[in-house]
Amino acid sequence: MRNITTLLLYFLLFWQRVQADSPQNYIFTDSDSLTSPIFLREDIKGAQIVYSWKQLEKSKDNYDFSAIERDMSILKKMNKKLFVQIQDRFFEPEHRNIPLYLQNEPQYLGGLIQQSDNPGEGKPAGSGWVAMQWNSQLRERYQKLLKALSESFDGKIAGINLPETAIGIDRKKATKLGFTCDRYFSATVDNILFAKKSFKKSHVIQYVNFWPCEWNNNQGYMSKLFEIAYKNSIGLGGPDIVPYKNGHMKNSYPFFHKYQGKLDIIAMAVQQPTLTYTNPQTKNKFTKEEFIEFADHYLGVNIIFWTLDAPWLHDIVK
Numbered sequence: 375m376r377n378i379t380t381l382l383l384y385f386l387l388f389w390q391r392v393q394a395d396s397p398q399n400y401i402f403t404d405s406d407s408l409t410s411p412i413f414l415r416e417d418i419k420g421a422q423i424v425y426s427w428k429q430l431e432k433s434k435d436n437y438d439f440s441a442i443e444r445d446m447s448i449l450k451k452m453n454k455k456l457f458v459q460i461q462d463r464f465f466e467p468e469h470r471n472i473p474l475y476l477q478n479e480p481q482y483l484g485g486l487i488q489q490s491d492n493p494g495e496g497k498p499a500g501s502g503w504v505a506m507q508w509n510s511q512l513r514e515r516y517q518k519l520l521k522a523l524s525e526s527f528d529g530k531i532a533g534i535n536l537p538e539t540a541i542g543i544d545r546k547k548a549t550k551l552g553f554t555c556d557r558y559f560s561a562t563v564d565n566i567l568f569a570k571k572s573f574k575k576s577h578v579i580q581y582v583n584f585w586p587c588e589w590n591n592n593q594g595y596m597s598k599l600f601e602i603a604y605k606n607s608i609g610l611g612g613p614d615i616v617p618y619k620n621g622h623m624k625n626s627y628p629f630f631h632k633y634q635g636k637l638d639i640i641a642m643a644v645q646q647p648t649l650t651y652t653n654p655q656t657k658n659k660f661t662k663e664e665f666i667e668f669a670d671h672y673l674g675v676n677i678i679f680w681t682l683d684a685p686w687l688h689d690i691v692k
Contacts, residue, residue, distance in 0.1 A: 397669055400457065401687075402643050402679040405441060408448045412687050420455030420532060421445070422643075422679040426471035427462050427505065430519060434475045437522050446531065457579075457641070457679070458527070459535035462505035462516065463489070472505050473515075482512045483551050489542045504541045506548075507565065508557040517568045524572035533577030533639070536566060538613050539599075540584040555587030559595045563602060570608050577639050579609035583626050590624045600629045600637075609639035615678065616651050617660060617668035627673065634674020641677040642669060649683060662686040 398419045401412065405423060412418060423445055432438050446456050464471050476485035489502035507513050523534065539562055545553065566580045580603065585595045603610050610633075612626060619627075630640060644665055653660050662684065669675035680687060 397666060397675045397678045400455075400641075400677055400679045402645060402681055405445050407682060408445060410682065412682065413449070413452055413454060415687075418454070419677075420449055420457065422457040422459060422535065424459045424461050426464070426469075427460065427516070427519065428471040428473050430460070430523070431473045431515075433473060435518075437519070439523070439526055442523075442527065442531075446527075455532035457533045457535055457577075457677075458523070458531050459537065460520070460523070461537055462507065463503065463537055463541065465489075465502040467501055470503050476505075476512060476515065482506075482515075483509060485509075485512060487543055487548055487551060487553075490544050502542075504543065506551060506553070507561040508553050509551075513561055513564065516565065520565070520569050521572050524569075524574075524576075527576065528573045529575035531576050533579055533609065533641070534569060534573055535579045535581060535611070535641070536562075536569060538581040538583050541586050543586060545586070555585075555593065555595075558586060559593075559598075563599065566603070566608055567606060570606055577609050577641075579611050579639065579641050581611050581613055583612045583614065583622065585625075588625075591629075596625060596629055600633050603638075604633060604636050607638045609641060610637055611639075611641040611643070611675075611677075613643050613645055614648050615642050615644050615665050615669050615673070615675070616648055617653070617664060617672075619651070630673040630675075637674075639677065640673065640675050641679065642673065642675050643679040644681060644684060645679075646681045646683050649681065 399417055400420050400422050401418060402422045408421065425441060429441060430437060430439060442458060449456050462472065470477065470486055472485050476482045483506065485505060486503040487506055489504055505512060505516070507516065566578065569578045582599055585593065587593055588595050591597050600610065610630070614622070616622060634640065649659065651660060652658065653664060669678055
């Protein structure tokens with residue numbers, strides 16, 4: 375009897391450890407969806423919400439964080455956590471969502487450059503915009519926003535996400551606006567190091583998937599970023615978990631595999647377009663279990679941000 379009890383105890387401890395090590399589930403959503411009963415589930419730990427630069431800085435140095443404060447308050451009442459993503463790139467032609475002064479004052483050169491394609495989004499050419507972070511004066515304004523956010527929310531939010539590294543731009547046009555491959559990489563690194571310096575308690579996560587000037591680490595940007603993140607206790611993540619997808623396997627995925635357990639945190643998303651991918655072995659859409667298996671064992675993911683469209687979320691609320 376004692377042996378059976380001991381075995382059961384070991385099994386319970388092992389199962390608790392497995393559960394603790396498995397990726398936590400968060401919902402990638404907007405403020406309007408926080409009333410969903412899905413947030414009452416015990417297996418949902420919180421939300422990741424995207425806030426545009428223009429939404430948070432109404433005019434120069436006029437910050438409005440009321441949306442974050444409201445969302446944080448709603449989640450706190452449910453004992454859930456909030457990840458804040460600060461968005462400086464947009465995927466619709468009418469969404470030029472950076473403050474107007476950045477678009478109008480000459481030193482910022484218009485502030486935005488058109489995205490000529492949006493890989494994975496299914497959008498036509500010329501359907502989006504991205505802030506020109508390689509412009510040092512624009513980047514200074516972005517970092518001022520990050521500093522203001524840290525003063526209000528460091529330690530109160532679970533973490534802050536900086537958007538993906540992938541952009542689709544006309545490099546010839548961008549060059550006339552000061553773009554170079556090295557400047558884009560350096561600007562990304564400068565922003566995440568500044569964010570880490572500002573947020574001392576909340577996680578800082580940089581989304582990394584592709585670089586506009588690189589494939590298969592042929593410029594060394596991917597390997598450099600992961601090493602910088604490792605040495606500075608910065609988290610990394612990405613907008614798509616697609617098991618063994620060829621493009622990702624030639625870019626960020628092998629580095630997540632190499633650095634799993636070494637980074638401060640790895641947080642990745644299963645967004646709506648991700649659900650459309652088919653498992654080449656089964657010929658069916660990837661299941662929740664297949665996403666988690668790859669995220670956990672190959673990528674070393676600590677948190678998954680799930681789209682509300684994920685079918686499993688609409689099971690009976692637990």
